[in-house]
Amino acid sequence: MPATPPDYEVLIVGAGISGIGMAAHMEMLCPGRRYAIVERRENLGGTWDLFRYPGIRSDSDMHTLGFNFEPWKHEKSIADGPAILEYLHRIVDERGIRDHIRFGHKVVSADWRGDEARWHVGIELADGSTTRITARFLYLGSGYYDYDEPYDPGFDFGEFAGRVVHPQFWPEDLDYAGKRVVVIGSGATAVTLVPAMAERAGHVTMLQRTPTWMFSRPAKDRLANFLRKILPEELAYRITRWKNIKLQDIGFRRARTRPEKVKAFLHRRIRKVFGDAPYDPADFTPPYNPWEQRLCLVPDNDLFEAMKRGDAAIRTGRIARFAKEGVVLEDGELLPADVIVTATGLRLAIAGKIAFSQNGTPVDFAQRYYYKGCMFSNLPNLAVVFGYLNASWTLRADLNSDYVCRLLNEMERRGADVAVPVLSAEDEAALEDDDIFDFSSGYIQRSKHIMPRNAVAYPWRLNQEYVSDRKRMAQDPVDDGIIAFGQAGDALAGGNKQRQLEAAE
CATH class of the missing domain: 3.50.50.60 (FAD/NAD(P)-binding domain)
Structure with a gap:
C-alpha cells in the first residue's frame, strides 16, 4: 500500500x-x-x-x-x-x-x-x-x-449550394434572417429549433421521416408561481416538484396501459390549437405508442403557432437526394433551402x-x-x-x-x-x-x-x-449484503469475482 x-x-x-x-x-x-x-x-x-x-x-x-x-x-x-x-x-x-x-x-x-x-x-x-x-x-x-461526434445518417449533400449545420456545433456566424431553412429531424432539438428560427427566417420546414408525439404545455407553471407568492421558497418548490413528478409518472403509466386514450388526448390538444387553420393530423401521428419514445414538449404551443402564421411547416417523407436548390423527396417534391440543419440525433x-x-x-x-x-x-x-x-x-x-x-x-x-x-x-x-x-x-x-x-x-x-x-x-x-467493504491489496480490491465473494462472506 x-x-x-x-x-x-x-x-x-x-x-x-x-x-x-x-x-x-x-x-x-x-x-x-x-x-x-x-x-x-x-x-x-x-x-x-x-x-x-x-x-x-x-x-x-x-x-x-x-x-x-x-x-x-x-x-x-x-x-x-x-x-x-x-x-x-x-x-x-x-x-x-x-x-x-x-x-x-x-x-x-x-x-x-x-x-x-x-x-x-x-x-x-x-x-x-x-x-x-x-x-x-x-x-x-x-x-x-x-x-465530439453527433449521429451521422450518411447524407450526401452533393450539389446543394447552401450551408449545412448541425445543432451540436452551431456556428456563431450563421445568418439565416430572411432565408429558407429546412430542419431535418423530428426530435426535441428540431421541435425547439423550428419555432425559434421561424422568428427571423423567411420560412422554416421541419422535414421528418417519422412523426413524433407532441405535448403542449405553458412555459410558466401558474401553480408554482402562485405558491411562491404565499409560501416560503423551498416549501413552494418541494410541492411543485412533487406535483410534477406525480403527474409525469401518472402520464407515463397511462401511456403504457391505455395508449389509445393518450393518443386521442394528444390529438385533441393539437386540434384545439389549430382550430380552423389547416394542418395534416398524419404529421402528428407516429407509428408507435406515446412514450415508446420521449414525448416532445411544445411550450406555449410555439411550434403550432408558427405553423398557423405560415412561418413554419412540417413535411413527412423520405429524402431522395440533395439538389442545388434544396431537398428532393422520394415523391418528387422539392423543399427549397438556403440552410439545412441536420437535427438527426445524438x-x-x-x-x-x-x-x-x-x-x-x-x-x-x-x-x-x-x-x-x-x-x-x-x-x-x-x-x-x-x-x-x-x-x-x-x-x-x-x-x-x-x-x-x-x-x-x-x-x-x-x-x-x-x-x-x-x-x-x-x-x-x-x-x-x-x-x-x-x-x-x-x-x-x-x-x-x-x-x-x-x-x-x-x-x-x-x-x-x-x-x-x-x-x-x-x-x-x-x-445491504451485496456491497462489500475491504482494504487495499485484499481480495475485494483485486477484482476477482470468486475471491470477492469469499472475502464478502
Whole structure:
C-alpha cells in the first residue's frame, strides 16, 4: 500500500448537472473531503454550455430538472439555456464549488489498482500535454452522448449550394434572417429549433421521416408561481416538484396501459390549437405508442403557432437526394433551402468514452450489470449517472449523489478503502436479463450493444421508475449484503469475482 494518500478522495468527471450535483451533495453530506471536478471544456454547464443553437431550452420542467436542494426561482418552468446556466453558476458560487473545478482537463483513461485501492486517471490538458491524477473514488457525471461526434445518417449533400449545420456545433456566424431553412429531424432539438428560427427566417420546414408525439404545455407553471407568492421558497418548490413528478409518472403509466386514450388526448390538444387553420393530423401521428419514445414538449404551443402564421411547416417523407436548390423527396417534391440543419440525433457514449481498466485489464461495460442504477458489478469505487428516459435527468442525479455520499460515509466509518457490489459467477448465471431500454428511439436502438446489462431483479438494474427508486434508495441500508467493504491489496480490491465473494462472506 502506498505511503502517500491519493490526490483526491473523490474525483468527479464533468462539470454539468450531474457533476455539480455530486459536488453540492459532498459539501452538504461529506464536508471536508478532498474532491475535485475535472471538466474537458473551459466552461461549466455540460450540455447547456455545448449547445448554442437558437431557442435552446429544457424539454423537462425545471422543478424536476432542477436539484432537490436548490429551488428554481425563475418565472418560466420551461427554461432557456442561459437561464439554466445562470442557475448552475449560482449554485457553484454560493456553495464554494468553483475552486474545486479543473477546466481544460479531459479524462482519457482510468485504471483501478487493487494493490493501492485507487484509480489512476489519465488526463489530457488543454495545451495537449498529459498528466495523471489518483483518486480513491471516481464519480462519472460525463453525460450520455458523444460531445465530439453527433449521429451521422450518411447524407450526401452533393450539389446543394447552401450551408449545412448541425445543432451540436452551431456556428456563431450563421445568418439565416430572411432565408429558407429546412430542419431535418423530428426530435426535441428540431421541435425547439423550428419555432425559434421561424422568428427571423423567411420560412422554416421541419422535414421528418417519422412523426413524433407532441405535448403542449405553458412555459410558466401558474401553480408554482402562485405558491411562491404565499409560501416560503423551498416549501413552494418541494410541492411543485412533487406535483410534477406525480403527474409525469401518472402520464407515463397511462401511456403504457391505455395508449389509445393518450393518443386521442394528444390529438385533441393539437386540434384545439389549430382550430380552423389547416394542418395534416398524419404529421402528428407516429407509428408507435406515446412514450415508446420521449414525448416532445411544445411550450406555449410555439411550434403550432408558427405553423398557423405560415412561418413554419412540417413535411413527412423520405429524402431522395440533395439538389442545388434544396431537398428532393422520394415523391418528387422539392423543399427549397438556403440552410439545412441536420437535427438527426445524438451518438451515445458510455462512461464518457474513457478507456477503463481494472488492474490493467480493459473493462467492457456491456458485460457488467448495473447496481441500483448507480454502480457496476464487481467494479470497485466507481459510480455513474445515467438519467431517466421517461423523466428528468436530475432526478437520478440527485438519488445517486445522495447514495454515494452515504456510501463514502459508511466506508469512513468502517475504515475501508474499497466498496464494491459483489456478483459471483454463480449468481450472475442465475440472473434473468431485462431490456429496460425498450424505447424505439434511434439513439437508444443504435447503442444497445455498448450498454451495461440489466437484470429483471433489483438491484442489478437501471430502473425507470423514479418514485419507487426514491423510496428504495432512501430506505435500503447501504450495507445491504451485496456491497462489500475491504482494504487495499485484499481480495475485494483485486477484482476477482470468486475471491470477492469469499472475502464478502
